[in-house]
Structures are given as structure tokens and as C-alpha cells.
Amino acid sequence: MNCPACTRPLTALFIEDIEVDACHGGCGGLWFDNFELACFDEPHELTAAQELLSVPADLSVEVDYHAKRQCPKCAVPMMRHFCTALRRTQVDACPQCGGNWLDVGELTQLRAEFREKAVRAAAKAKPVINKHLKWFVAED
Numbered sequence: 001m002n003c004p005a006c007t008r009p010l011t012a013l014f015i016e017d018i019e020v021d022a023c024h025g026g027c028g029g030l031w032f033d034n035f036e037l038a039c040f041d042e043p044h045e046l047t048a049a050q051e052l053l054s055v056p057a058d059l060s061v062e063v064d065y066h067a068k069r070q071c072p073k074c075a076v077p078m079m080r081h082f083c084t085a086l087r088r089t090q091v092d093a094c095p096q097c098g099g100n101w102l103d104v105g106e107l108t109q110l111r112a113e114f115r116e117k118a119v120r121a122a123a124k125a126k127p128v129i130n131k132h133l134k135w136f137v138a139e140d
């Protein structure tokens, strides 16, 4: 499977037996498929998710963050969508397999957004959070 952002081969990372594909030494992005995300949805799994925040990246790799990406699995165009009520960070999602591509830094941004109490309140009143991304919500 190749990186949808910089086309380098993705590297499988194993976080508590769950395989997450990372662009290790490339652009630093992360690929999650449905099954992988379902395995990160318990609060205690957030600790393991921290390891995904520091994938080694090569800063000289050029990435067009506005280009349409293709799903690395299905080769269909992915859709950009906001994940929280703050509407700051967009991630790529595959309409076919439900996988999500996060560019380097997007996981950190999402976690920061979800930490804001206003977002939580808004999310409670009107759930807008992609169910596959609900594990980013910190339980504190």
C-alpha cells in the first residue's frame, strides 16, 4: 500500500497488536481503516494512540495538502471532511472502505479540538463526530 499523499510505501506500525499504516520517513501521515479505528475506541486505548503522534517524517518531502487523494486500498477519490464542531481540521475519508487518512499533525490538531469543552458540549447536543474518530475524545 502506498502513501496517498507522497506515494512512498507505507510502513505497518503495531500498536497493541493493531496495525496502523504510517508514512514512516516520508510525509509522516497515518492510514486507519475501519477495523483499526474500531480497536482504538476505548478510553484506555488513548495512551496507545500517543505513539502515533510522533511518526518520524522527512521534512523535505513535498506534499500538496490541497490535492484530491485516492484511497490507498480502493483507489477511489477520498472526501475531505471536518471531524469536530469547531470545523478546523479536515481529514480524508474513503467513501468505499471507510478508512481515514490523516496528514502529519492532523491527529494532534484533532485531539486538541476534541479537548475543548465547547466541542464536547456541542457534540453531545448534536453528534457530528465521525463514529470512526470518536476515540480521539480524551476522557479526563
Ligand SMILES: [Zn+2]
Binding pocket: 003, 004, 005, 006, 007, 008, 023, 026, 027, 028, 029
Ligand atoms: Zn507520505
Ligand SMILES: [Zn+2]
Binding pocket: 071, 072, 073, 074, 075, 076, 094, 095, 096, 097, 098, 099
Ligand atoms: Zn477505501
